[in-house]
Amino acid sequence: MTTSPSSPAAGTHADIDPDTAGRPVTEPVTGAVSSASESARRESLPGAAENTGPGPGTKPYAGYLVGLADDAxxxxxxLGEWMTNAPQIEEDMALGNIALDLLGQARGLYPYIGSIDGTGRGEDDFAMQRDERDWHNVHLVEQERGDFADEMARLLWFSAYQVELHTALTGSGDDVVAGVAGKALKEVRYHLDHAxxxxxxLGDGTDESHRRxxxxxxxVLPYVAELFDDDGASVLAADRGAGVLPSSLxxxxxxxxxxxxxxATLTLxxxxRWRSRGGRAGIHSRPMGYLLAEMQHIARSHPGATW
Structure with a gap:
């Protein structure tokens, strides 16, 4: 692959983290909706596997998985908001592909969660029909799109967290969780490399880029600690061998x-003086309501519509 001087891929991946494999920043977008049937798409999702327990609602750690899926x-x-807003067209594609990876993680978990929590909900129910207090993501991921440097700082922390999270979850006692984690791990290593x-x-660049x-x-720092808060759902999942305690990461x-x-010649x-908390319990910051209003508008305006 030929890399332009302006592309961050011109750096040496091993200089950053020997554990990250890296992949082309400008890889094609593969998450676009195709003409395949909905059933065929669902069969390709690890999380679409049927519940192997004795009946619905038999796996009480579903709430833990909801938090992971909601983060993604x-x-x-x-990240999708950066399309046409990133500093260069290659970065539009790179962040768009990262967003598609995360969307795939959520789609891998939502149908499975619906099959084990007794509700039978599908991915659209989780993504488009829940109110703000029913979401269990951390505050870090819901904050508004700001400076590009802000996004890279946020992506650095979140992808580093996801690398360790999915590394641990590949050993989950739940085969579906382990399968989703194994696929996600390949992706989030790239996310970390890119950030x-x-x-x-930026840090080792000009005075202005260093400052920003x-x-x-x-x-970003006040939103980081929440990633590592143990709550009842994570403790239960860890006790059942299905999840991992965030604090252990x-x-x-x-x-x-x-x-x-x-x-980067920066200082961590x-x-x-303040830190975020409460996202896992459904308590969110101001940007979350606006994000959901935009994301859910079409589905809520035309209930039952298919496309």
Whole structure:
């Protein structure tokens, strides 16, 4: 692949993180709606597998999986807003592809959750028919699109978290969860690589890009701690061997971020006077309502419509 001087892919992946495999930033968008039937699309989703328990509602850790799926769904919506707004057309495609990866993670989990929580809900029910208090994502992913440096700081933290999360979940006692995690792990390693290259490029660039990247790390920090909060759902899932305690991921995630920040000649903020909390319990920040209004408008305006 020939890489233009303006592309972050011109960096050496091994300089950032030897664990990340990397892949072309401008890979084709593969998540577009095709002419295949809905049933064929569902069969390709790991999460569309039938519940193998004795009956519906027999796996009480469904609430834990909802939080993971909601993180991916909401952040996919936010990253999609960069289409035509990124600093270069290659980045429009790169962030669009990352958004599609996250959408795929959510689609892999939502049908399975509906089959084990006793509701029988499908992916559209989860994505388009729930009110704000029924969503269980962390505040980090719902914040408004800001400066491009803000997005790279947010993507750095979230993808580092997802790399460790899905690494752990590949050992889940639930075969569907392990399968979704195994597929997602290949994707989120690229997400981390992509964010890392941009953070280094901006941090170790001009005085202006350094200043803005440092400011972005400072602004994102108050939303990071919530990623590692243990709650009742995660404790239950971990006890059943299906999930992992978020707190157990923190040291490894921070180590990944620190390596990138140091290479970027930046300073990782030590703490903030305020931090977000409550997302897993359905308590969200102001941007969440606007995000859902935009995302759900068509489905709510035309209930039962198909396309």
């Amino acid at each position: 769904m909401v952040y996919a919506q936010r 890392s290259l941009w953070v280094v490029r 990247m440092q400011s972005a790390l400072d602004r 923190r040291d490894r995630v921070e180590a990944r971020v620190v390596r990138v920040v140091e290479q 903020p030590e703490g903030s």
